[in-house]
Amino acid sequence: MGKGRIEAFSDGVIAIIITIMVLELKTPHGDGLQALVPLIPTLLSYVLSFVYVGIYWNNHHHMFQAVKHVRGGVLWANLHLLFWLSLMPFATSWMDENNFAMTPVMVYGFILLMCGIAFYILSLMLIRVHGRDSDFAQTLGSDRKATLSVCLYILSIILAAINPFISLGIYFIVACIWLVPDRRFERMMQ
Amino acid sequence: MGKGRIEAFSDGVIAIIITIMVLELKTPHGDGLQALVPLIPTLLSYVLSFVYVGIYWNNHHHMFQAVKHVRGGVLWANLHLLFWLSLMPFATSWMDENNFAMTPVMVYGFILLMCGIAFYILSLMLIRVHGRDSDFAQTLGSDRKATLSVCLYILSIILAAINPFISLGIYFIVACIWLVPDRRFERMMQ
Amino acid sequence: MGKGRIEAFSDGVIAIIITIMVLELKTPHGDGLQALVPLIPTLLSYVLSFVYVGIYWNNHHHMFQAVKHVRGGVLWANLHLLFWLSLMPFATSWMDENNFAMTPVMVYGFILLMCGIAFYILSLMLIRVHGRDSDFAQTLGSDRKATLSVCLYILSIILAAINPFISLGIYFIVACIWLVPDRRFERMMQ
Amino acid sequence: MGKGRIEAFSDGVIAIIITIMVLELKTPHGDGLQALVPLIPTLLSYVLSFVYVGIYWNNHHHMFQAVKHVRGGVLWANLHLLFWLSLMPFATSWMDENNFAMTPVMVYGFILLMCGIAFYILSLMLIRVHGRDSDFAQTLGSDRKATLSVCLYILSIILAAINPFISLGIYFIVACIWLVPDRRFERMMQ
DSSP, X not given: OOSHHHHHHHHHHHHHHHHHGGGGSOOOSSSSGGGGXXXXXXXXXXXXXXXXXXXXXXXXXXXXXXXXXXXXXXXXHXXXXXXXXXXXXXXXXXXXXXXXXXXXXXXXXXXXXXXXXXXXXXXXXXXXXXXXXXXXXXXXXXXXXXXXXXXXXXXXXXXXXXXXXXXXXHHHHHHHHHHSOOHHHHHHHO | OOSHHHHHHHHHHHHHXXXXXXXXXXXXSSSXXXXXXXXXXXXXXXXXXXXXXXXXXXXXXXXXXXXXOOOHHHHHHHHHHHHHHHTHHHHHHHHHHTTSOHHHHHHHHHHHHHHHHHHHHHHHHHHHHHOTTSHHHHHHOSOHHHHHHHHHHHHHHHHTTTOHHHHHHHHHHHHHHHHSOOHHHHHHHO | OOSHHHHHHHHHHHHHHHHHGXXXXXXXXXXXXXXXXXXXXXXXXXXXXXXXXXXXXHHHHHHHHSOOOOOHHHHHHHHHHHHHHHTHHHHHHHHHHTTSXXXXXXXXXXXXXXXXXXXXXXHXXXXXXXXXXXXXXXXXXXXXXXXXXHHHHHHHHHHTTTOHHHHHXXXXXXXXXXXXXXXXXXXXXX | OOSHHXXXXXXXXXXXXXXXXXXXXXXXXXXXXXXXXXXXXXXXXXXXXXXXXHHHHHHHHHHHHSOOOOOHHHHHXXXXXXXXXXXXXXXXXXXXXXXXXXXXXXXHHHHHHHHHHHHHHHHHHHHHHHOTTSHHHHHHOSOXXXXXXXXXXXXXXXXXXXXXXXXXXXXXXXXXXXXXOOHHHXXXXX
């Protein structure tokens, strides 16, 4: 099976997820700059989630560059990833409407964790389709960045019990780690 | 006529349907985990509908793999399927907002039934375009899974009168039947 | 310029337009079948608009089959068409929320008229790009169906002053005329 | 890396942005034409923003025509552009709900400015990928139109302090400048 449609469908779903989050930015009452002040936490959490969904689109794009073909199981692993990504708008708005309280920040971290795990499952599925000795599997190698992220998500869920802003700091750091694009697949392409 | 655009348009519509359902998950008031408890039925019915829409995307994807060309009638049969799928978010939210009461569960089953019938009509249209002796028609063969699903949907609509949770159990079983991907078209491709 | 992206963008916008109309079907209060009764006009006008947007997607698809290349002006003529189509959800919900009163039915007809004119402008632009003697222009020929529709839209806007249901009847008839797919471009392809 | 997916994803996001703005056109109460009168500023600002988002799609389309390949940095520069574009619906609705008051008109201009800058950064990134002596860089040349727009945006933000309608006039003029499509990339293609 070709990979064209799984890419197109994922692009569509991720495009909608990344865009509907902006609907949380409700039009403020009042026409002064100070009317925007209460929106700052909403805007900041929108930026954070925008970057995270952007990272997943980026990594998805990079990984599928190297994909040669897909099978039924891959379609479901991909839908599983999209499912957890689709909960991002909910987790984001719950977090910002409660001013980054402990539980919403934990739940946000949990959704990030599940997205990370779902992406890992998808990569395992793709390795199984291409074979352990394929170029694809070789390129993927041991994914240190992904493992590190998962550990940091778990850590941040725990640390939210002490102070949710520590967790937010960790989410910010993980985002920065991923902003540096993944060169492995680019190198393989060459 | 090529099949590229009918695939792209269907991907777009299905991507939107699968994503707008998450908007039903309204941000809860309160920042504790217990604030999430009333959302559990909404979340479960979201998962069920996400899986169903995912199944239709999957089957659509599989079937169109084997499609060589399309005609005007196919476009309309496809739009007809998208129409019934577009009612899934409505049926889902009516069902969960009424705690899985009898009538909403029946209507949900009715929408699933109509989606099943619409998919069947689409496959008939495609057989007519490709000819009865085409590879496409041979591969499709007698679609036992689809026939079984339609029977189970009708059964579940009737049984909802006794207990809606029997129907929900049947919807769950049908979803499981379809989660096993359809190998026929993959085999044909080889 | 290739036509791939103009098709993809139009598919995206039309997919969103056709899907957000379903958001008008608000979840009813009450769990009996009678709770669905007040939704019947909303559902019927959703079906009508779904069919109309479907027709435009269909005709767009058919026409672009024959398109060889596009230019800047075509992009804007296409955006102009998408603009009027994007007002369909608004016109639909105004019409059904006012139980098909005179003015909303007229405005609905006006939007249909503008979509028809925008489609006509788009076809003129494409003829200019391909040349008067091109296969494209020959195939398009004199578009009797389109001219007839525009006349019927104007007629229905006027007749709404007598009885809006006459106009709705005309909208229904025009939709039926278009449901028969346009064979000209299919024939040309062969 | 191919450019197919970055185009598809951008098309998806821009299609959603351009369409969700129409949701601001709330169904009016009352069924007479006078019920539409309070919607006129909303409609006009929708048209303005529709045209602006359309311009960005157009320019994006034109620029990517000439793109040969992309790299990780380009993906992020593109997401950065989409981020600012995604704030257009917010800025639009804030502006029209406050009857084009000073601050909202300034903020609208600021978002336009940031979109302009983001587009400029994207073009710089693409030049770096293709090389200073590439056809791509040669075609882009010195972008007088873009520089002029940025200056006009800054001017309009300042002039809004005197009268917001001067700014709106400038936004209108800049839109007109861009409506004339960019021939450079078309010429290069030939």
